[in-house]
Amino acid sequence: SYVLTQPPSVSVAPGKTASITCGGNNIGSKTVHWFQQKPGQAPVLVIYYDRDRPSGIPERFSGSNSGNTATLTISRVEAGDEADYYCQVWDSSSDHYVFGTGTKVTVL
Amino acid sequence: QVQLQESGPGLVKPSETLSLTCTVSGGSISSSYWSWIRQPPGKGLEWIGYIYETGSTNYHPSLKSRVTISVDTSKNQFSLKLTSVTTADTAVYLCARVREGSTYFDFWGQGTLVTVSS
Numbered sequence: 001s002y003v004l005t006q007p008p009s010v011s012v013a014p015g016k017t018a019s020i021t022c023g024g025n026n027i028g029s030k031t032v033h034w035f036q037q038k039p040g041q042a043p044v045l046v047i048y049y050d051r052d053r054p055s056g057i058p059e060r061f062s063g064s065n066s067g068n069t070a071t072l073t074i075s076r077v078e079a080g081d082e083a084d085y086y087c088q089v090w091d092s093s094s095d096h097y098v099f100g101t102g103t104k105v106t107v108l
Numbered sequence: 109q110v111q112l113q114e115s116g117p118g119l120v121k122p123s124e125t126l127s128l129t130c131t132v133s134g135g136s137i138s139s140s141y142w143s144w145i146r147q148p149p150g151k152g153l154e155w156i157g158y159i160y161e162t163g164s165t166n167y168h169p170s171l172k173s174r175v176t177i178s179v180d181t182s183k184n185q186f187s188l189k190l191t192s193v194t195t196a197d198t199a200v201y202l203c204a205r206v207r208e209g210s211t212y213f214d215f216w217g218q219g220t221l222v223t224v225s226s
Contacts, residue, residue: 001169033212035153042202042216043153049212086153090211095166097143097211102152 002091004100011106012077020103022070022087030089032070034063037084046085047072074105082107110135112203112217120197120224126190130203130217137161137184141206143213144177144188146199154199158206159186193224 005023012018022032032050035043045054047063050070060075074081087100116128130142144156157167159177167175171190179186190197200219207214 031211035213037153042218043213045212045214048210084152088153088212094169096168097155097158097206097213099145099153099155 001094001096002089002098004087004089004098006085006087006100006103008101009104009106011108012074013108014077014079016077018074018077018081018105020072020074020085020087020105022072022100023068024070024089025068027068027070027089028066030065030091032063032065033088034061034072035086035088036081037086038082043086077105077107079107081105110205110215112205112215114201114203114217114220116220116222118221118223120193120222121226122194122224123192126188126193126197126201126222126224128188128201128203128220128222130186130188132184132186132205137179137181137186140208142177142179142186143204143206145202145204145213146197147202147219148196148199151199156188156190156201195224198222198224 034047036046037043046061050065051063062073064071085103111133113131120126138161141158143158159165174191176189200221202219203217204213205215
């Protein structure tokens with residue numbers, strides 16, 4: 001089955017930029033979605049279709065997808081961005097939904 | 109605004125069957141794909157499977173032999189049954205909707221912790 005690999009953790013100082021990668025075989029041919037999950041809460045969609053932002057999500061969140069890597073970028077990081085982040089795709093060959101391994105973002 | 113709420117026992121004995129229900133409010137269960145997702149304590153999200161209003165299903169390959177997802181459109185509910193549970197099935201179980209015509213989950217329940225223990 002399709003596998004999505006993320007770094008376990010990313011640390012970033014307030015006001016700086018955090019980049020979270022999501023690696024998968026030819027992931028650029030798929031559409032990638034990103035979720036933010038804070039402790040004890042359900043995941044919240046922050047990016048869909050590689051780079052689109054749902055209403056209410058700050059412009060500081062952006063996404064890209066090419067080749068074997070998709071990336072979620074958080075600019076001007078704030079303390080409230082500290083959370084776990086997951087990428088997600090739908091694998092058309094199996095008709096399965098797949099989540100990445102997750103990345104914990106720590107704001108220093 | 110669509111809302112989802114999981115319900116079911118919080119404690120299940122090893123080798124028994126885990127049963128959960130997701131009640132959908134604020135919208136119809138028709139014309140969408142509905143999924144179960146789980147998250148073991150301190151670990152990542154794992155998709156379990158989906159069901160469509162017609163009853164069509166698809167499951168994660170590692171759970172396929174033990175999982176059944178069903179739908180009751182008259183009650184606006186869908187359910188999960190996981191047989192022969194072990195401690196490895198201890199997790200927060202979440203239900204979610206796949207946005208119609210898309211491939212991402214747009215509405216989620218808050219999740220319910222199910223512990224497998226004797």
